[in-house]
Amino acid sequence: MTATESTTAHTAISGSNILLVSDPHPQVSTALKDDYSAYVLPTDPAERESFLAEHGADIRVAVCSAMAGVGTELMQALPNLEAVMNFGVGYDSTDVAQAAERGIVVSNTPDVLNECVADSALALYLDALRQVSAADRYVRAGKWESEGSYPLTTRASGRTVGIVGLGRIGAAIAQRLEGFGCTIEYHNRNEKPGVPYRYHSSLVDLAASVDVLVIAATGGPESRGLVGAEVLKALGSHGYLINISRGTVVDEKALIAALQNGTIAGAGLDVFENEPHVPEELRALDNVVLQPHVGSGTVETRADMASLTLENLRSYVSTGTLVTPIS
Template identity: 55%
Template sequence: MEDDPSVTVEKMPHVLRIGRLEPTLEEELIARYEIAELPDGPARAGFLAERAADFRVVLTSGVSVVDADTIAALPNLEAIVNYGAGVDSIDLEAARHRGIAVSNTPDVLSDSVADTALGLILMTLRRFGAADRYVREGRWATEGRFSYGRDISGLQVGILGLGRIGSAIATRLLGFDCAIAYHNRHQIDGSPYRYAASPLELAESVDVLVVATTGDPKARHLVDRTVLEALGPEGYLINIARGSVVDEDALVELLEGGGLAGAGLDVFADEPNVPVALRNLESVVLFPHIGSATARTRRAMALLSIQNLESYLGTGELVTPVLRPRH
């Protein structure tokens, strides 16, 4: 790109990128801007000592932690632009205390994540992944008919977190004549779906529990052992939210002991490290956190991140704020 005189790259001396950026965002940024990067290791302290006061905006992806110490180290920080819908890797309390604005990339990924949830439901209950392996391993010819799966049509499905993504999941499941129930912190006025007053009440009344809530600290282990046990030996857990929302140890124990029929998981407590016990279970479908991983969606997320960045630098306002700036 440096050899192409038609390409102009604008320097952004007030913007700091933190952590590894998703490749699509990286490509879009490189094409437009020159942005400083916070180094790791021993070089970080020297970098901050020299340049910490330069930066007004941090740009980061959801996998990179922007904790209270990092926020405190940037005395003139005004905004954090996050690539991704989830902001659980950002210390929102520290940001709120300083009056720092935070943005994310909602809406543009809702359909892709909802499609992933539907795929996990189909693969887990109908055992499509196991069926594929059965053919590839030559077992159909030697062992005969593949064992039965579970019908999706007509099931009772609970959605924990009926936000943008949860609502998109519900809409898709209506096509399978599923009865939808949900739990949020507050009941949604005018919702056509049955409301459950707690995650436990929701789990007790459904065949499939889909976790689509936020991954903030308040949601940690919202799906605990009691909730999982309430699903019962015929119940299934689907998680496309964050691994921290589910008590993973309890989930493994119940799956191994027959306390749950199965699980479909796109997220884990310690990504990318997935417990061996989960990897060994045929009743579990495992995805490597690909909920929004389509070319169209990731580019839309990248462009929305850049819009937030440009908007804040130009007007002092974010396009999709999670926390608004304190003026």
């Protein structure tokens, strides 16, 4: 969807036409309360049903976090919805297919989080290969003194790294890894012109060619289970997987099996299939680094994301257009 304007003629929007679906950031929720007196969607199921029955037809704009989104059922309960303001670059929790059919425009917050997400990917990369977190646990448990030196780990510099999804974030990750003397290869739906990295049309071929596979692909139905058992087998027993995109891009059961049986050496994960649930099998493994979906989680970046979400809201309320519509 590339339209920046609703197909509905733009008329004045008041707070009773705006719904805060989920609270993505205090700056956003405060502005919606103080500047618009917007509605807040109840969390209790019975209260939510009652609210939607009474006010659903009034709502023209929804503001949500990327994790909550405006899903199929909620969107259907908002028959006059015109626009969704999405706090986050990913929008796979929003029913964009229904939005396109109904002419509902959707915004996100691109670019402002690229650097911090790329930093997180690099942190996971270094931790997975050099086992920083596992070594920290080793020291805290008193094992250095009782069992001696920590086992040798894997060199992080000079590796061949495959990036799945060489978009804005993927490119920022590649730039950082070049600083470590790494060779970059990549897989996209299509080869990107002017990119100096080797392109693989097959994800399995990319995995077989690299030491580390970094997932920076867009989430959603098209990429669900993109990295499965075949890809992990191709990555091999000395290979590592880093995922900072969406948990659904990786077949989580296949990943757990690959980590347990040595099909791959290790992983660094910021995202999971059914967040915030992280399988006990993953939590029990020492060859995987786990983060609670905090790739963009810095004070500075979240403030920038909040500002851009509110820019989109104010632009739509005043002119019927979005600053950063999804494409």
